Amino acid sequence: MSDDTLRSVRIDRTAEGHYTATNVRGGTLTFGAAGGAEFTPVELLLAAIGGCTAVDADIATSRHAEPVEFTVSVQGDKVSDEQGQHMTNLAVTFRVSFPEGEAGDRARTILPRAVKTSHDRLCTVSRTVEIGTPVTSTIEGA
Template identity: 55%
Template sequence: MTDTHRSLTVDRAREGVYVARNADGVELTFGAGGMSPVELLMAALAGCAAVDVDTATSRRAEPERFTVRVDAEKLTEGGNRLADVVVTFDVAFPPGPDGDVARTILPRALAVSHDKACTVSRTLEAPTPVTMRTA
């Protein structure tokens, strides 16, 4: 049986600075002087899609350029949220038959990531209830 549960902890390091830690002990510090939680959300979205697309295309050719940009508008009316989220891939492959194949499958890899594979974008687009509670 596959373990489907995901969990991590966030501890306060000092005022405005936090450390996220996963079950493997990998840590990521964020907050004041670093990335904000909203930027981490945007990075998770870009990263999830990047892994999907990179896995599919780099089997054919190693990219010469691979950059993913996320743009969004932060809205505050009715509660803070992001709107008009756009993920843009700027990817280049070398000339030649392998690069041609990678370029050909790039649009399909983007579509598969968005429509099926990327847990982050799929969760953001789905009506996903979030429960906040005290221990």
């Protein structure tokens, strides 16, 4: 992998069931096991799926008009079956409105195409989930 394509985070345990992810720019995000207020890894996955397309759609539409409302809801069912634990029925729902007028009309026209293009081509997160990219886990020194 080249430096242009590589993405990474480091995850440090801060206490039992509590972790901090740090990106290469120094940003941090805490998460943990279910039970506390922190996001769980599954909730982070949902946020990443919705957030990826939200960013693409926001960039495409806000060039024309600042949204009055921009909310993305993501949901799915966590199941356990013969394939192990996984998510099914993943759904991303956008609730977006723009001000009246020509700029708002243009943003409203662009929104469906921006969401579709993000889902079909641009959003690395949902594209990776849908393609089914293998994940490799290793233990250093083992």
